Amino acid sequence: MRLQVNDGDVDDDLVPPPNFSSVEDGIFRSGFPQPSNFPFLKNLNLRSIIYLCPEPYPEENLEFLRANNIKLFQFKIEGTKEPFVSIPKDAILDALKILIDVRNHPILIHCKRGKHRTGSLVGCLRKFQNWCLTSVFEEYQRYAGVKSRATDLQFIEAFDIEPLRQCVYSIIYQYQGYSSNKRRLLYREEKLQKPQTTPV
Numbered sequence: 001m002r003l004q005v006n007d008g009d010v011d012d013d014l015v016p017p018p019n020f021s022s023v024e025d026g027i028f029r030s031g032f033p034q035p036s037n038f039p040f041l042k043n044l045n046l047r048s049i050i051y052l053c054p055e056p057y058p059e060e061n062l063e064f065l066r067a068n069n070i071k072l073f074q075f076k077i078e079g080t081k082e083p084f085v086s087i088p089k090d091a092i093l094d095a096l097k098i099l100i101d102v103r104n105h106p107i108l109i110h111c112k113r114g115k116h117r118t119g120s121l122v123g124c125l126r127k128f129q130n131w132c133l134t135s136v137f138e139e140y141q142r143y144a145g146v147k148s149r150a151t152d153l154q155f156i157e158a159f160d161i162e163p164l165r166q167c168v169y170s171i172i173y174q175y176q177g178y179s180s181n182k183r184r185l186l187y188r189e190e191k192l193q194k195p196q197t198t199p200v
Contacts, residue, residue, distance in 0.1 A: 014040040019114030019143055023122055026105035029143075031114035038064050041108070046070050048104040050095055052077045052117040073098050077117050087117070087155050092124055096164055099125060115144045116152050123156035128164055133157060 017040070018031035032053075033041055047070060051057060054076035057065075065072055075091045098104055099121070111117035119140040126136045136156060141148045 014043055016040045017110065017114070019118075021143070023109070023125070026102065026107065027099065028106065028108045029114055029118050029122060030108060030110045031118075032110055032112050033061065033108075035060055035064075042068060044106055044108070046106050046108055048073060048098070048107040050075065050098060050107060050109045050121070052095070052109070052111040052121065054078060071104070073104075077111075079112075079116065087120055087152070089159065092121055092159065093164060095121055096124060096128065097167060100128070100164075115147060116149055119143050120152045120155055123152070124159045124161065127156065127159060128161045 015036050016030065017033040017037045020028065020030040020040075023029050028044065041064070046068070049065065049070060049072050051072060051074045053074075057072060057074065062072070064070075073095070075095050077087060077091055095109075099107065099109070109118050109121055123136045123140050126139065127133075133156075137153055140153065140156065144152070
């Protein structure tokens with residue numbers, strides 16, 4: 001997908017990262033962004049990025065984040081290709097807390113390919129949103145394609161969202177801005193523990 005923006009005499013091609021898509025208003029997902037994707041990401045006016053891999057973030061990506069005042073939240077989740085490698089539940093829970101806080105929006109979730117780790121996090125978000133498992137699995141498989149992993153689907157199915165519900169008892173639904181039927185999540189209290197950010 002390529003988007004073209006015409007601004008007077010300026011012609012810029014905006015190239016999204018691989019597997020890019022909108023999850024919800026203010027929430028996006030993708031594979032790992034390359035420098036060629038930076039103009040596209042800048043156009044999203046991101047406040048935050050959730051990075052789900054253990055490898056250090058490349059310096060050129062960090063420079064982009066610094067230049068655009070974007071926070072990086074890194075969760076060092078190993079890939080789950082091997083059956084004995086499991087997704088850490090605590091890391092997903094912590095990532096979800098950041099994801100549902102609109103103070104971090106617009107936000108981009110990504111791993112390497114935007115398929116398995118990203119798909120697992122989005123799948124757990126969908127459970128929190130009370131999606132039926134069939135729809136959750138269909139969305140996961142749409143992005144994972146032929147590389148869909150049974151271990152990821154089992155993780156999503158078994159993931160207990162009750163601790164997240166208990167954590168967000170102080171979160172209220174508030175209607176905002178341009179559309180009265182858009183529900184947004186806001187913290188009622190500022191006393192809640194602030195998420196840890198990776199220095200950029």
